Amino acid sequence: MTIRSVVSDEHLIQRYKQGDLEAFEALYQKYLPVVYKRVRFVVPERDIEDVTQEVFIGVLKSLQSFRGDSQFSTWLRTLTNYKVAEFYRKRTRKQDPREAPLVEAELLPAEDGLHVEDRVALNKALAELTDKYREVIVLRFADGMSFEEMAQTLGSNLEATKSLFRRALAALRKNLEPNL
Amino acid sequence: MINSNLPLNQDDWLADFADQVMAGRLADMSAAGADDEMQALANVVLRLKNAFPPEELDAATVKRMQRETLTRWRKEQQTAKKSWTNIFHLDWLVAPNGRSQIGWSLTVIALAGLFILILPVLTSGSNNNIIGTAGLQLRGVIPWVIPLAVILVMAWLLRRK
Known part of the structure; x- marks a missing residue:
């Protein structure tokens, strides 16, 4: 049995705070797929690894001050969203974001075909959503949460969460319209 | 309806x-x-x-990304540490580029400013001296101490490189 399946996040964080880098590595292996999936939804293909690394560098820097007021997974989700927002802030300063999808489409491997083009369009449309709308879509499609789990995460009830989900999809559809 | x-x-x-x-x-x-x-x-x-079809990261990719993350973190730590120590070691003053010139210029301006500020103290006071006090003896020494201190500081800074 591996270290990550038997040891709780709290215990690993405690060990990391005492200088055990192996504890961080266990956290990394447990949460990399989670962070990667989330980042993949909202960041262009070529930047996924870079932003994912930024998230874990943020973990290394901030974990010492993590007090455990919330679950580590919740804290990590907030940090991921922050790093994605930071990525878009830096990117907006560097280039015209309207030109980006074309550049990305050229860099992507051709075998993925239509899905790649659609992913670029969806990435862009998701990035243009409000935080609330983007979050509810990412929770369902990237994090794979059920609507009950989403309601709990968002601190809302089931009906309100489903309603938010429908409005978020409507907004996403509107953003996608020029690409339809 | x-x-x-x-x-x-x-x-x-x-x-x-x-x-x-x-x-x-x-x-x-x-x-x-x-x-x-x-x-x-x-x-x-x-x-x-x-x-966005399900995409599992293979073990080799996880390992590589983990290694790269730790390498980047260590580099960032070193860079952050270096920038602080640079300030305290005054490396910027003797850096081999334009920053060196800026450093020297700032130092010269600061020293000139200091000298201008203390000049009145050095040159005045001959009228209100009380003969026989230690102050009179010190004033004779200060004009020599300041340039000597400047020379010593310069020599120390250059010795570091």
Whole structure:
């Protein structure tokens, strides 16, 4: 049995705070797929690894001050969203974001075909959503949460969460319209 | 007649549709009975599912990314540490580029400013001296101490490189 399946996040964080880098590595292996999936939804293909690394560098820097007021997974989700927002802030300063999808489409491997083009369009449309709308879509499609789990995460009830989900999809559809 | 429960039903219908698509039970537009708006939203659900198929990271990729993350973190730590120590070691003053010139210029300006500020103290006071106090003896020494201190500081800074 591996270290990550038997040891709780709290215990690993405690060990990391005492200088055990192996504890961080266990956290990394447990949460990399989670962070990667989330980042993949909202960041262009070529930047996924870079932003994912930024998230874990943020973990290394901030974990010492993590007090455990919330679950580590919740804290990590907030940090991921922050790093994605930071990525878009830096990117907006560097280039015209309207030109980006074309550049990305050229860099992507051709075998993925239509899905790649659609992913670029969806990435862009998701990035243009409000935080609330983007979050509810990412929770369902990237994090794979059920609507009950989403309601709990968002601190809302089931009906309100489903309603938010429908409005978020409507907004996403509107953003996608020029690409339809 | 308008059904007052319609918005809630639409929400439930769309949530159920998304659940079925995500569970792999629906792979196409099986939205019979739904209105145009719902069909369009269902189509967005399918697009999201198809554009981001499940992708498992293989062990080698995880290992490589972990290694790269730790390398980047260590580099960032070293850079952060270096920038602080640079300030205290005054490396910027003797850096082999334009920063060196800026450093020297600032130092010369600061020393000149200091000298101008203390000049009145050095040159005045001969009228209100009380003969026989230690102050009179010190004033004779200060004009020599200042340039000597400047020379010593310069020599120390240059010795560091």
